[in-house]
Every structure is written in structure tokens, then in C-alpha cells.
Amino acid sequence: MSRYLTTTAATRAALEQARARGLTVGLVPTMGALHEGHLSLIRKARADGGVVIMSIFVNPTQFGQGEDLRHYPRPLEHDRDLAAAAGADLIFAPSVLEMYPEGYSTWVDLEGLTAGLCGRSRPGHFRGVCTVVTKLLNICRPDRAYFGEKDAQQLVVVTRMARDLNLAVEIVPCPTVREADGLALSSRNARLTAEQRQEAPVLYRALLAARELLHGGERDAAVLDGTVRSVLAEATLGRIDYVEIVNKADLSPVVTVRGECLIAVAVWFGDTRLIDNITLAG
Amino acid sequence: MSRYLTTTAATRAALEQARARGLTVGLVPTMGALHEGHLSLIRKARADGGVVIMSIFVNPTQFGQGEDLRHYPRPLEHDRDLAAAAGADLIFAPSVLEMYPEGYSTWVDLEGLTAGLCGRSRPGHFRGVCTVVTKLLNICRPDRAYFGEKDAQQLVVVTRMARDLNLAVEIVPCPTVREADGLALSSRNARLTAEQRQEAPVLYRALLAARELLHGGERDAAVLDGTVRSVLAEATLGRIDYVEIVNKADLSPVVTVRGECLIAVAVWFGDTRLIDNITLAG
Numbered sequence: 001m002s003r004y005l006t007t008t009a010a011t012r013a014a015l016e017q018a019r020a021r022g023l024t025v026g027l028v029p030t031m032g033a034l035h036e037g038h039l040s041l042i043r044k045a046r047a048d049g050g051v052v053i054m055s056i057f058v059n060p061t062q063f064g065q066g067e068d069l070r071h072y073p074r075p076l077e078h079d080r081d082l083a084a085a086a087g088a089d090l091i092f093a094p095s096v097l098e099m100y101p102e103g104y105s106t107w108v109d110l111e112g113l114t115a116g117l118c119g120r121s122r123p124g125h126f127r128g129v130c131t132v133v134t135k136l137l138n139i140c141r142p143d144r145a146y147f148g149e150k151d152a153q154q155l156v157v158v159t160r161m162a163r164d165l166n167l168a169v170e171i172v173p174c175p176t177v178r179e180a181d182g183l184a185l186s187s188r189n190a191r192l193t194a195e196q197r198q199e200a201p202v203l204y205r206a207l208l209a210a211r212e213l214l215h216g217g218e219r220d221a222a223v224l225d226g227t228v229r230s231v232l233a234e235a236t237l238g239r240i241d242y243v244e245i246v247n248k249a250d251l252s253p254v255v256t257v258r259g260e261c262l263i264a265v266a267v268w269f270g271d272t273r274l275i276d277n278i279t280l281a282g
Numbered sequence: 283m284s285r286y287l288t289t290t291a292a293t294r295a296a297l298e299q300a301r302a303r304g305l306t307v308g309l310v311p312t313m314g315a316l317h318e319g320h321l322s323l324i325r326k327a328r329a330d331g332g333v334v335i336m337s338i339f340v341n342p343t344q345f346g347q348g349e350d351l352r353h354y355p356r357p358l359e360h361d362r363d364l365a366a367a368a369g370a371d372l373i374f375a376p377s378v379l380e381m382y383p384e385g386y387s388t389w390v391d392l393e394g395l396t397a398g399l400c401g402r403s404r405p406g407h408f409r410g411v412c413t414v415v416t417k418l419l420n421i422c423r424p425d426r427a428y429f430g431e432k433d434a435q436q437l438v439v440v441t442r443m444a445r446d447l448n449l450a451v452e453i454v455p456c457p458t459v460r461e462a463d464g465l466a467l468s469s470r471n472a473r474l475t476a477e478q479r480q481e482a483p484v485l486y487r488a489l490l491a492a493r494e495l496l497h498g499g500e501r502d503a504a505v506l507d508g509t510v511r512s513v514l515a516e517a518t519l520g521r522i523d524y525v526e527i528v529n530k531a532d533l534s535p536v537v538t539v540r541g542e543c544l545i546a547v548a549v550w551f552g553d554t555r556l557i558d559n560i561t562l563a564g
Binding site: 138 | 387395
């Protein structure tokens with residue numbers, strides 16, 4: 001069984017005790033609705049040793065107006081069982097008021113890195129992410145924090161933020177976990193209709209098509225972009241939000257693929273927005 | 283002698299050693315050009331025990347366009363001697379590049395509390411303050427951080443920020459230190475001409491006149507404001523930037539003085555801007 005905590009004070013105290021026993025701390029921040037992707041983060045943290053704490057908090061400040069905050073799934077009991085089975089020692093599941101008390105006024109934001117990709121479609125999203133991650137890092141003071149590569153922009157943003165704010169934490173990137181047909185795991189997949197679900201693997205197929213073209217010698221980002229779009233067009237129920245090929249270090253758009261680049265896509269299926277990405281080593 | 287540190291890594295390591303010996307940490311963040319006000323913070327930190335670290339960093343991001351960043355005094359050798367004599371164990375004096383490395387992108391900002399008072403005259407100032415204080419708190423992880431009451435808005439902003447971001451630090455307010463004639467100590471006083479210096483104590487006189495009126499039973503903020511302005515008008519070389527009477531907890535303007543309020547003034551003498559404030563217990 002994992003220990004279940006809802007207050008900042010109790011969480012700090014539990015982690016202080018662990019540190020006093022010489023243990024390091026690994027944090028897995030989540031919004032719950034756990035799937036195999038989240039569990040892979042816990043297992044990685046478990047393998048790295050020390051105390052593993054998973055936070056479950058559906059952070060309201062990273063949802064935009066009209067986004068799915070109210071209907072975001074919150075299967076807390078089930079999440080607790082899954083997290084415990086995967087090896088979490090502590091679960092920190094605070095209330096909104098515990099995280100954002102009366103008179104809450106402070107925001108952490110990034111310039112530049114949040115302008116494109118998901119930041120363009122979701123204004124304010126990364127301000128909410130950066131703020132809540134800073135808070136979680138300050139509460140837990142982990143040695144390591146684990147983030148999935150599926151949220152590629154979030155990973156780059158959080159890594160830069162931790163460096164900039166001198167947070168003494170190692171941000172550990174973890175590979176995207178996929179269904180057998182290639183669809184990246186996401187809590188939002190559950191909202192797809194059967195027809196949408198059948199088409200959804202097109203994101204990964206499109207990314208792989210670009211990689212194959214690159215391996216064949218094509219480095220022109222516009223050509224690769226065109227290929228991705230033409231594969232995505234096979235999904236008649238999907239509507240492209242973005243296709244971007246960017247430098248992996250600073251997320252700036254590239255004209256020619258050289259060094260480590262990221263090719264990232266977002267596609268709407270009805271009112272469900274799916275994202276995916278792969279690294280291109282040019 | 284205090285130990286002199288210029289890198290984040292060396293500072294972290296020195297403080298980790300101290301903590302391993304069971305010592306607490308007190309941080310006194312400054313921009314150098316130390317005067318008796320700063321030294322009173324060091325002495326307070328010294329009296330509270332543990333290791334005392336003073337940071338000296340003229341933070342470029344809290345200066346506005348056209349403000350006095352370039353000419354801000356940097357008497358580093360003298361500061362080191364003064365800080366050591368007052369009881370600082372460690373001095374952390376990083377370069378601008380150490381604090382803001384290439385690609386720096388992250389900002390901490392507050393809503394609401396930074397809108398009035400100095401925030402109105404100095405757009406972006408508190409964003410710079412909040413960002414650098416967050417960084418210093420993360421580097422030093424102090425148990426206590428000491429701030430002067432002279433910068434009243436900064437004290438309220440930093441206290442709220444530390445709470446909001448779950449920084450495990452006690453923000454310790456320290457009383458304003460004054461010259462014999464009442465002028466609040468400030469590194470900027472040195473820039474006054476002899477005539478300006480002679481008139482400068484008018485700020486404190488004006489604040490005391492308001493307090494006297496309050497003690498006589500006057501609670502109307504407009505009347506108290508008028509009195510402050512008429513006393514300030516005695517200084518023919520001064521130009522009022524603001525006079526504000528605000529709630530001490532959230533800095534919101536008050537119509538009637540009840541509970542703990544702050545009366546704060548800012549006055550330009552030539553291109554030197556002086557500030558001062560006192561608490562009114564209504």
C-alpha cells in the first residue's frame with residue numbers, strides 16, 4: 001500500500017523523514033486517470049531507488065476556457081491501486097484550495113519556448129503547468145522528477161524552467177508508451193468514439209513516414225511536413241491543429257533537419273485533441 | 283572573514299555542509315552598496331543563529347528602461363568587509379551570466395499586489411524581484427530570509443510569493459533604519475545633492491504627521507493623504523511620485539483606516555527616487 005497524503009505539511013514531513021534516513025526522492029507528477037504511460041514513470045522512479053512519490057492533481061490553471069477541466073476523469077480509488085502496484089510509496093493528492101489558497105497571486109511563466117506548438121493552441125496552458133510544477137517541486141524537493149516524452153514541449157519547458165530557477169532536481173525524460181497499433185497512451189484516448197479510435201494511430205504513422213523519408217536523405221522540413229500532412233489526411237474524422245518540425249533544444253522551427261529535431265503533431269478528433277511526436281536525428 | 287562565493291554550485295555545496303552539521307541557514311539578499319540598514323539584517327540573522335549568507339547581486343531584471351542600473355554603486359571590496367564585520371559567514375556574489383545564463387527564459391510574477399505603489403511607477407520591477415528572489419531561495423534553501431520594511435511592497439510581495447510557491451522559508455521583516463533626522467537609509471541617498479539631502483527627511487515627517495492625525499481620531503484616508511501631501515510640499519526640490527494608504531495584508535487602497543494599514547510615499551529629488559512608509563494601526 002502507498003501512503004495517501006492530501007496536505008503540503010504532511011507531504012513535506014513524510015519526505016523529510018525519508019531524507020533523514022538517507023533516501024533520495026523521485027517525484028512523478030500526474031493529473032491522475034493513470035494509464036500504462038504514467039505507470040512506466042513510476043517503475044522508472046522505483047528502479048532509480050529511494051522514495052517514490054506520485055502527485056495526483058487535476059490542475060485547473062493549465063486548462064483553458066472551454067477546455068475539459070470539468071469532465072477530466074478523476075478515478076481516484078483506481079489510481080491509488082494502480083500507483084501502489086507500480087511501486088509508489090507516497091501519493092500526494094491535494095485539493096484545489098490546498099494548492100491555490102485564498103489570495104493566490106503568483107505565476108511562473110516562460111518566454112519563447114511556449115510560443116509555438118501546443119502553446120499556440122492553448123494560451124496560458126504552460127503558465128499553469130510551470131506554476132504547478134514549481135509548487136510540486138518546492139513541496140517535494142525531489143532529487144529526480146519524471147516526465148513523459150509524449151508531452152514533448154512540456155518536457156523542454158520544465159527542463160528549462162528547472163535550470164533557470166535553480167531548482168536542484170534532475171528532470172528525467174521517459175519514452176512514450178504506445179498501444180500495439182502505435183497510438184500514444186493518453187487519458188484522453190478514452191473519449192474517442194470507436195471510429196475515431198480506429199483512425200487515431202494515423203498520428204504515429206505520419207510521424208514514422210517523415211522519419212523514413214529522412215532516413216532516405218530528405219532533410220527539407222517543408223517536404224517532411226507535407227508528407228506528415230498527407231498521411232494525416234487519410235483520417236477523415238481528424239482535423240490537423242499543427243504539424244511542426246523544431247529544434248529539440250529550444251523548439252525553434254527548422255528549415256532543414258540537422259542535429260536533434262522534434263516532429264510534433266496535434267490532431268482534433270471531434271472535441272478531443274491528440275498529440276504525438278518523435279525525435280528526428282538529422 | 284566571510285567566505286566569498288561566486289558560483290551557484292559552490293554556494294549549494296557550502297550550505298549543504300552547514301546543514302549536514304545541523305545548522306540552519308539565514309539569507310540576507312542585497313544588491314550591495316551596504317549601509318546600516320543591510321547590516322541590521324545581517325545582525326538579526328546572526329542573532330537568530332545558524333549560518334548567515336548574504337547575497338550581493340545588482341539584479342538587472344528589476345531595473346526599468348532608463349533606470350540607474352549602469353550607475354548603481356558596486357563597492358564590492360568595502361561591502362565584503364562590512365558584511366564580515368556584521369557577522370556574515372558566506373557572501374554569494376554571482377555574475378549576471380551565472381544568474382541569467384544563455385537562453386534564460388523563466389519569470390516569476392504576481393498579480394494584484396504589484397499593481398499599485400512602486401509597481402505602478404516601475405513596470406516589470408517586481409517581476410525581476412520575484413524572479414531573482416525565487417532563484418536565490420532555491421540556491422540557498424534558507425530557513426529564514428531577511429527583508430527590510432523600508433521596501434514595504436517588496437516585503438508583502440515576497441511573503442505572498444513564498445507562500446504561493448510553497449517555498450519552505452520564513453520571511454523575516456526587519457525595521458527600517460533611519461538617520462538621526464529621520465531619513466530612511468538607502469543606497470540611493472548618496473546621490474542626493476546637499477540641498478536635496480537637507481529636504482529629504484520630509485518623507486518621514488509627512489508620514490509622522492499622518493500618524494499623529496490618526497492618533498487624534500482622524501480615520502479618513504483622503505484627509506490623511508492630504509496632510510501627507512501638504513507636508514511633502516514643504517520640500518521645494520521634491521516631486522511626489524505617489525502617496526498611498528493601503529491595507530497591509532493585500533496592499534489594496536483603503537477609504538477608512540481600520541486594522542493594519544500602510545502609508546507609503548515616493549518622492550523624486552532630481553532623478554533620485556526616495557521611498558518610505560510606516561504602519562498605521564487604525
